[in-house]
Amino acid sequence: MEVLFYITAAVTFLATLRVITHVHAVHALLYLVVALIALSLIFYLLGAEFAAALEIIIYGGAIMVLFIFVVMLLGPLAVEQERTWLTPSAWIGPSILALVLLGEVGYLIAAGDHTALTVGEPRQKAVSIALFGPYIIGVELASMLLLPGLIGAYHLGRRLSKEAR
Amino acid sequence: MLSTPALVLAMMLFGLGLIGLLSRRNVLYMLLSLEIMLNAAALAFIAGGARWGQVDGEIMFLFILTLAAAEVSVALGIVLQLSYRFRTLDADAFCEMKG
Numbered sequence: 692m693e694v695l696f697y698i699t700a701a702v703t704f705l706a707t708l709r710v711i712t713h714v715h716a717v718h719a720l721l722y723l724v725v726a727l728i729a730l731s732l733i734f735y736l737l738g739a740e741f742a743a744a745l746e747i748i749i750y751g752g753a754i755m756v757l758f759i760f761v762v763m764l765l766g767p768l769a770v771e772q773e774r775t776w777l778t779p780s781a782w783i784g785p786s787i788l789a790l791v792l793l794g795e796v797g798y799l800i801a802a803g804d805h806t807a808l809t810v811g812e813p814r815q816k817a818v819s820i821a822l823f824g825p826y827i828i829g830v831e832l833a834s835m836l837l838l839p840g841l842i843g844a845y846h847l848g849r850r851l852s853k854e855a856r
Numbered sequence: 857m858l859s860t861p862a863l864v865l866a867m868m869l870f871g872l873g874l875i876g877l878l879s880r881r882n883v884l885y886m887l888l889s890l891e892i893m894l895n896a897a898a899l900a901f902i903a904g905g906a907r908w909g910q911v912d913g914e915i916m917f918l919f920i921l922t923l924a925a926a927e928v929s930v931a932l933g934i935v936l937q938l939s940y941r942f943r944t945l946d947a948d949a950f951c952e953m954k955g
Contacts (some may be wrong), residue, residue, distance in 0.1 A: 696858050700865045707869055707892055711876030716884055723888060730895055737862060737906040742898075742917045749921055754891070754928050761932045762884065765939050818911045826915050833922040840926030847933030 695795050696736050702788050703729040709784060716762045720755060721785040727751040729792055741815050862903035870896035883935050883945045887928070894924050 706726035713719040731746035822830065869892060876889035898920045905913015935945070942949050 693858070696861065700861065703865065704868060704872075707872045710888055710892065711872055711880065711885070716882075719885065719888060723891070726892075727895070730899060733862065733865070733899065734902050737858060737902055739902050739906065739914050739917070742902055742914050745918070745921060749925065750891075750895070754925065757928055757932055758884075758888070761936060764936060765884075765945070814911065814914075818914050821911045822915050822918065829915070829919055833919060836926050837922060840929050844929040844933045847930070847937055 692736060695798070696733065698791060698795060699729050699732045699736070702726075702791050703733065706785070706788050716765075717759070718785075720758055720762065722788075723758075724751055724755050725785045725788045725792075727755070728789070732792060732795065738814070741818065857907065859903045859907035862906075863900060866896045866900040866903060869893075869899065881947050883938065883947050883950075886947065887931055887935065890931075891924065891928070894920055894927075 703726050706722045706729065709722040710719045710726065713722065727746060727750045731743040731751070734740075734743040734746055873889045873892035873896060876892065877886050880886055880889065898917045901913045901916040901920070903913070905911065905916075938950060939945055
């Protein structure tokens, strides 16, 4: 487990370093997706399975897709530009880092050490009880944060489409 | 225990995000650096929760996730507006706000 953690930490650090030093937005986003997946594996190793799943589904899925859509809206996507983007130098780095993560998952399955998943009461029950017990005011505040976020995003996007016409 | 190296990693990731935020001039990259810093904070919370065996770390992670979703949706709308009005994403070009 220790070795897995250090390999994953190295992957996370390298991918994050490439995010802030890359000049192409799409390449930087690919590296950021790899960094988020590696971070979710670290969450799993720390014993937070639900947080690991949420990290992949919401961060790696929803938020990164939002970023990629906006990058595609920003620049004109000509065919030649797309062709120049799809060079091996674009995807070889994230692919190598993701292959390291895939090897770790294969090792975890082959090692057959599934005790972390089956021992005792699932932590998620305690998390849910605490979330809707002592932390209920935080849930309310989160909903009050999400509604202005929705209205703000709708407002900004609507004025944009009206001007474009 | 893995919590100490996890905290070190969170510190390094936060430093990388801060360096990116301070050194990049493209608004989109500054947003990405903000995401990295939020993730580092979430990792610190998860590591603390794992160290003490409490669930509070994961609950704070859920709140950070909510905050990040709301922040990204509004900030990307602002980025789109800026790119359509100024035809650039240079942060130094948006200096005309009077206030």
